Amino acid sequence: EPTPAAAPAHLKIAVVPGDGIGPEVVAEAERVLDAVTAAAGVRVEKRRFGLGAQHWLATGETLTDQTLEELRAHDAILFGAVGAAPGDRRVPSGTLERDVLLRMRFALDHYVNLRPSRLYPGTTSPLARPGDIDFVVVREGTEGPYTGNGGVLRPGTDAEIATEVSLNTAHGVRRLVRYAFELAARRERRKLTLVHKHNVLVHAGRLYSRLVEEIGAEFPEVAVDYLHVDAATIFLTTDPARFDVIVTDNLFGDILTDLAGAVTGGIGLAPAGNINADRTAPSMFEPVHGSAPDIAGRQLANPVAAILATAMMLEHLGLPEQAARIEAAVQQDLAEHGTEARSTAQVGDGVLAALA
Amino acid sequence: EPTPAAAPAHLKIAVVPGDGIGPEVVAEAERVLDAVTAAAGVRVEKRRFGLGAQHWLATGETLTDQTLEELRAHDAILFGAVGAAPGDRRVPSGTLERDVLLRMRFALDHYVNLRPSRLYPGTTSPLARPGDIDFVVVREGTEGPYTGNGGVLRPGTDAEIATEVSLNTAHGVRRLVRYAFELAARRERRKLTLVHKHNVLVHAGRLYSRLVEEIGAEFPEVAVDYLHVDAATIFLTTDPARFDVIVTDNLFGDILTDLAGAVTGGIGLAPAGNINADRTAPSMFEPVHGSAPDIAGRQLANPVAAILATAMMLEHLGLPEQAARIEAAVQQDLAEHGTEARSTAQVGDGVLAALA
Numbered sequence: 001e002p003t004p005a006a007a008p009a010h011l012k013i014a015v016v017p018g019d020g021i022g023p024e025v026v027a028e029a030e031r032v033l034d035a036v037t038a039a040a041g042v043r044v045e046k047r048r049f050g051l052g053a054q055h056w057l058a059t060g061e062t063l064t065d066q067t068l069e070e071l072r073a074h075d076a077i078l079f080g081a082v083g084a085a086p087g088d089r090r091v092p093s094g095t096l097e098r099d100v101l102l103r104m105r106f107a108l109d110h111y112v113n114l115r116p117s118r119l120y121p122g123t124t125s126p127l128a129r130p131g132d133i134d135f136v137v138v139r140e141g142t143e144g145p146y147t148g149n150g151g152v153l154r155p156g157t158d159a160e161i162a163t164e165v166s167l168n169t170a171h172g173v174r175r176l177v178r179y180a181f182e183l184a185a186r187r188e189r190r191k192l193t194l195v196h197k198h199n200v201l202v203h204a205g206r207l208y209s210r211l212v213e214e215i216g217a218e219f220p221e222v223a224v225d226y227l228h229v230d231a232a233t234i235f236l237t238t239d240p241a242r243f244d245v246i247v248t249d250n251l252f253g254d255i256l257t258d259l260a261g262a263v264t265g266g267i268g269l270a271p272a273g274n275i276n277a278d279r280t281a282p283s284m285f286e287p288v289h290g291s292a293p294d295i296a297g298r299q300l301a302n303p304v305a306a307i308l309a310t311a312m313m314l315e316h317l318g319l320p321e322q323a324a325r326i327e328a329a330v331q332q333d334l335a336e337h338g339t340e341a342r343s344t345a346q347v348g349d350g351v352l353a354a355l356a
Numbered sequence: 357e358p359t360p361a362a363a364p365a366h367l368k369i370a371v372v373p374g375d376g377i378g379p380e381v382v383a384e385a386e387r388v389l390d391a392v393t394a395a396a397g398v399r400v401e402k403r404r405f406g407l408g409a410q411h412w413l414a415t416g417e418t419l420t421d422q423t424l425e426e427l428r429a430h431d432a433i434l435f436g437a438v439g440a441a442p443g444d445r446r447v448p449s450g451t452l453e454r455d456v457l458l459r460m461r462f463a464l465d466h467y468v469n470l471r472p473s474r475l476y477p478g479t480t481s482p483l484a485r486p487g488d489i490d491f492v493v494v495r496e497g498t499e500g501p502y503t504g505n506g507g508v509l510r511p512g513t514d515a516e517i518a519t520e521v522s523l524n525t526a527h528g529v530r531r532l533v534r535y536a537f538e539l540a541a542r543r544e545r546r547k548l549t550l551v552h553k554h555n556v557l558v559h560a561g562r563l564y565s566r567l568v569e570e571i572g573a574e575f576p577e578v579a580v581d582y583l584h585v586d587a588a589t590i591f592l593t594t595d596p597a598r599f600d601v602i603v604t605d606n607l608f609g610d611i612l613t614d615l616a617g618a619v620t621g622g623i624g625l626a627p628a629g630n631i632n633a634d635r636t637a638p639s640m641f642e643p644v645h646g647s648a649p650d651i652a653g654r655q656l657a658n659p660v661a662a663i664l665a666t667a668m669m670l671e672h673l674g675l676p677e678q679a680a681r682i683e684a685a686v687q688q689d690l691a692e693h694g695t696e697a698r699s700t701a702q703v704g705d706g707v708l709a710a711l712a
């Protein structure tokens with residue numbers, strides 16, 4: 001990934017609080033963002049965008065061309081979560097996922113879906129012996145079974161046939177795999193695991209294997225191995241510490257990162273970056289968790305994932321020291337307070353205190 | 357599933373020991389099979405079939421039409437595992453999986469891939485608080501992304517496109533879902549969870565949802581819920597005891613059952629049935645684990661999965677009491693010996709002692 005030459009003096013950030021707990025966790029993320037950028041003398045210009053269920057109910061709009069154009073004028077997007085209240089049938093199922101989240105990923109060419117997993121001191125894994133977990137999933141973001149290809153013949157009948165088509169291109173896999181190798185080469189353990197199911201999905205599997213082999217030749221310092229996706233879930237519960245960088249397709253990455261979030265203490269802690277590594281459009285940073293309408297508005301949500309997403313955003317924008325400061329502050333706060341019951345704002349206070 | 361009217365007096369079983377640890381674990385399964393059927397006065401006629409890597413190296417054959425015809429003449433197939441030694445490049449990657457395992461599933465119409473998961477006393481889960489795990493995954497076996505559809509355009513070039521097509525039919529999903537509801541209705545908790553990803557894979561997802569709703573109307577006593585596959589992996593590590601019957605597609609089922617095997621103490625304990633519930637061809641029963649060539653021939657493999665697969669086979673063949681006897685004997689043996697180091701045959705001895 002070509003990083004900005006110099007640290008920026010000025011950032012334009014699009015903020016999308018969204019629905020449910022989104023606004024609460026984004027509020028804490030913004031406080032942290034403001035604190036570290038102010039300390040670094042970086043001016044941050046923010047603009048808020050309404051997207052999600054509430055926005056849809058109010059306007060009938062998902063993500064319009066115009067909003068996309070306006071988003072493009074920013075350096076990055078800080079995103080909360082979108083989703084209707086459970087049982088609210090006014091928003092058709094799948095609409096927000098496809099017409100907001102996936103539309104944004106595809107339109108802004110977020111081809112790397114970057115999802116780090118760490119088990120921080122003070123957090124509790126459901127695993128009895130989790131070990132020292134610190135890996136990153138590099139998930140494809142613009143291809144695979146997510147392209148909306150496929151269809152249905154004779155819908156609603158006894159002779160119905162429904163297809164889903166996974167599209168995989170050398171263009172798409174190559175840039176993903178290159179990103180993953182570059183990341184692995186910068187990390188301490190320099191290990192890359194390709195996860196696929198090439199014994200069954202032979203065509204896509206062969207493409208991934210070929211490009212990992214080809215690009216891997218440029219990175220002799222990175223050790224490469226391969227796991228079928230089913231076996232990968234076993235290792236994620238029996239020995240997650242074995243992983244360093246995992247590179248995988250869009251759907252497998254979706255599944256593995258939720259599992260990874262679970263074994264590292266909950267997706268309340270897991271951030272994600274939807275990255276356009278060519279920087280032809282702004283990248284988007286978000287917590288992996290959803291809008292959790294059941295606990296919304298009650299200061300019960302954990303803002304750590306949103307705060308860590310902010311750190312990823314700053315790293316991407318050429319402010320790695322500020323990103324590291326946030327990471328360190330989160331770690332310190334978690335080590336001090338562990339899983340003790342605190343309000344969303346109290347966790348934000350804790351991280352700000354650790355920053356100071 | 358229409359069960360045989362009366363307990364059979366005579367069974368014809370095709371035995372496929374296969375490669376690696378297959379022959380060792382199947383040997384113990386056969387001892388258990390012989391003991392319970394002898395006690396019940398059921399005569400068992402067995403015929404051994406060579407399939408797998410060794411067979412391929414010796415004959416150049418995978419699974420021929422003739423072998424398939426011969427298998428059809430049996431009541432069921434007891435299967436070990438197939439797979440080449442690691443690094444043995446003489447068997448092309450994927451050949452055994454596709455041309456033996458998947459060919460058998462498709463040719464014999466094994467549309468239900470039945471995978472029970474229980475945490476037995478005496479076994480150790482990697483989870484800190486696994487709870488009381490006892491669920492069954494009803495995985496589709498003959499459709500989805502496993503049909504070998506898809507292809508590649510411009511292979512090996514920078515313009516390569518590889519596709520994988522998931523095929524889903526009302527015919528295939530309906531019979532699967534019906535099987536799952538019938539099973540759920542017979543179980544104590546009467547819960548069925550559909551796992552899919554209908555917010556992204558809309559066409560296939562809608563078909564599954566429609567048929568679960570439709571067939572569910574015939575089973576008002578069964579409580580139905582839905583989880584996206586990514587969320588399902590979270591619950592499998594944080595609260596696996598919540599599940600009763602899971603019904604899902606071929607690929608999701610592949611992933612979830614390996615994870616389920618892991619959280620219940622390892623796939624060394626997990627059996628599977630590849631079931632033709634219409635009984636137009638013999639069903640096949642196997643341990644979920646593979647051929648584990650690294651430990652083969654050293655009496656290190658755990659035969660419990662193969663023994664439990666034998667119990668599933670007897671249940672399917674109309675001998676539920678004999679199946680229950682095996683299950684109880686395995687449980688007693690595990691409770692007594694836990695995870696203590698024993699040879700493959702010693703575990704077989706233990707189960708036989710518990711049977712006596």
Ligand SMILES: CC(C)[C@H](C(=O)O)[C@@H](O)C(=O)O
Pocket residue numbers: 097098101102254555556586
């Ligand atoms: C909401 C859904 C479309 C999305 C995905 O499947 O990618 C989510 O699960 C995620 O992981 O970001």
Ligand SMILES: CC(C)[C@H](C(=O)O)[C@@H](O)C(=O)O
Pocket residue numbers: 199200230453454457458610
């Ligand atoms: C070996 C492979 C083809 C098979 C599958 O994917 O179904 C295996 O993983 C299984 O679960 O039985």
